[in-house]
Amino acid sequence: MAPATANPPMTTEQPDPEMAVQMILLAAAHHDRETLRTLLRHGSxxxxxxxxxxxxxHCAIAACAPENLAAGEEESKTEPKKNEPEPQGEEETELEKAQKTIRLLLQNGAIWNDLDNNNETPGCLALRLGLKDMYEMIVDAGVRAELLLNRLDDYEELGDEDEEEEEEEEEEDVEHQDDETKGENDATESKTPEQETTQAAPAAESSEATVDLNSExxxxxxxxFTSDRILDEDKNGVMMSWETDIMKRSAELLLPGPGLRVLNVGHGMGIIDELFQSHKPSEHHIIEAHPAVLEKLRKEGWYEKPGVTIHEGKWQDILPKMIEEGVMLDAIYFDTFAEDYKALREFFTEYVIGVLDPQGGVDGSGGRWSFFNGLGADRxxxxxxYTKVVEMDIFEAGFDTEWEDLAVPDLDQAGEWDGVRRRYWALKTYRLPICKFMG
Ligand SMILES: C[S@@+](CC[C@H](N)C(=O)[O-])C[C@H]1O[C@@H](n2cnc3c(N)ncnc32)[C@H](O)[C@@H]1O
Structure with missing residues (x-):
């Protein structure tokens, strides 16, 4: 991974671009912060x-692979040994040098999730090499970058809204500064394409077929429709039966007793709705927007089930009406398809608070809500x-999140992805969120 030759000597002249690239990579691989600082004045x-x-x-991390580290350094890579004095001054270990190099690179705008030709981000590499602290540094950098990007998106939208208003008010005024808030801060750079809230969540560019999904x-x-999956025209998995255990546990945690009022956004295969029914809710609302899924709901007799109300349309159109009508709920589940993270965030910042009963639930301590946590689950x-980003945004919206880890079986081995365009899940553990009113 790291270039093999020794560090070329520094001169006052600017090296040619190819040489400059190699020099930066080498300085990173050698954890040579001084040289790196100089090179980054003009280089990227x-x-x-x-x-x-x-x-x-990648180079700074790869240099800490066990085979590249001096004997004795390896075991200190995850945890410092107890009662061992902190190394002083020049006695910096290679691992500390590596961490400081990573910090320097991130401060200089290094992108946290660029892929190498091995289809690995720096974080993937750190994880594979067991470099826990470095992995956490990359995760934290990712969280900062994604939070900032999301905020910039909001500001841009606000800017656009303001512009529209201005345009309406004074049409003759044509000078707009729609990018005012954009800034040029490299630290916000990130290679995260559309983050899907549910299935099909390409959180980093991957070698697998990238999926360009849009809701409309x-x-x-x-x-x-088959017994174990729903696929769209391009063979993307809309819903798959391997998720049944996740749905089962989500339903148990959301409806811990009978007689509760529940809303499910996105019917899909109806797995969670069947499970909700088994918990005997007093009211069961289902919002579904796809005509073919609605037809299936009709054929299966959902419209006639006692206590069940089917709301045909997009949640973005239905929820404002439910709020207006004063509907109050004990539990909400959200699992849609082909919508990005912004949609999920809009759902819990704008709407949940309007329909979730603060005095609801089995003991009156407040309603609960959850969502299919598939953000970035292919890596x-x-x-x-994204688990950290969403938790922070949920907190900002006024809710605490409790997480429960569920083991996911080996889906490759089980042949789950045969005939499916993209594996939207590649992890061993599902982190199930349960969100409750703060305090
Ligand atoms: C992943 S499936 C839901 C699976 C479901 N949790 C289950 O247990 O079977 C997503 C569903 O959300 C629906 N959907 C997508 N976008 C929607 C929107 N904006 N409003 C309402 N439903 C939507 C899709 O048509 C699909 O039926």
Whole structure:
């Protein structure tokens, strides 16, 4: 991974671009912060080796692979030994040098989730090498970058709204500064394409077929239904039966007793709705937008079930009406398809508070809500980043999140992905969120 030759000598002249790239990668691999600082004055922390695709972050981490470390350094990589004095001054270990190099690169705008030719982000590499502290540094960098990107998105939207208003008020005024808040902060850079809230969540560019899903196109597309899956026209998994255990536990935690009022957003295969029914709710609302799924609901007799109300349409249109009508709920589950993280965030910041009863639940301590936590689930580092991002955003919306870990079986081995365009789940553990009113 790290270039093999020794560090070329520094001169006052600017090296040619290819040489400059190699020098940055080498300095990173050697954890040579002084040289790196000088090189980054004119160079970028996001260069990539033309042959391996490695970035300086990859190089700084790869240099800590056990075979590259001096004897005795390896076991200290995850946890410092107890009662061992902190190394002083020059006695910095290679691992500490590596961490400081990573910090320097991140401060200089290194992208946390660039892929090398091995289809690994720096975080994937740190995880594979067992470099826990470095992995956490990359996760934290990812969280910062994603939170900032999401905020910038909001500001841009606000800017756009303001512009529209201005345009309406004074049409002759044509000078707009719609990018005012964008800034040029490299630290906000991230290679995270659309984060899907549910299935199909490419949280980092991957070598697998990238999926360009959008809600409008999905809602007009043909679906194919079999006993164990729903696929869209492009063979993307809309819902798959391997998720049944996740749905089962989610239903148990959301409806711990009978007689509760529940809303499910996104019917899909109806797995969670069947499970909700087994908990004998007093009211069971289902919001579903796809005509083919609605037809299935009708054929299966859901419209006639006592206590069940089917709301046909998108949650974005239905929920404001439910709020207006004063509907109050003890539990809400959210699992849609082909919607991005912004949609999930809009759901819990704008709507949950309007329909979830603060005095609801079995003991009157407040309603609960949950969602299918599939953000970035095709890559551990992206899942860890988005689990933290979503928890922070949920907190900001006024809810605490409790997590329960569920083991996911080996889906490859079980042949679950045969005939499916993209594996949207590649992890061993599902982190199930249960959100409750704060305090
Ligand atoms: C992943 S499936 C839900 C699976 C479900 N949890 C189960 O247990 O079978 C997603 C469902 O959300 C629906 N959907 C997607 N976007 C929607 C929207 N904006 N409003 C309402 N339903 C939507 C899809 O048509 C699909 O039926």
């Amino acid at each position: 922390a996001n260069v990539q080796d033309p042959e391996t695709g490695a970035t300086p972050l 196109a999905y809602l007009q597309s043909n679906l194919s 551990q580092v992206c899942y860890d980043v």
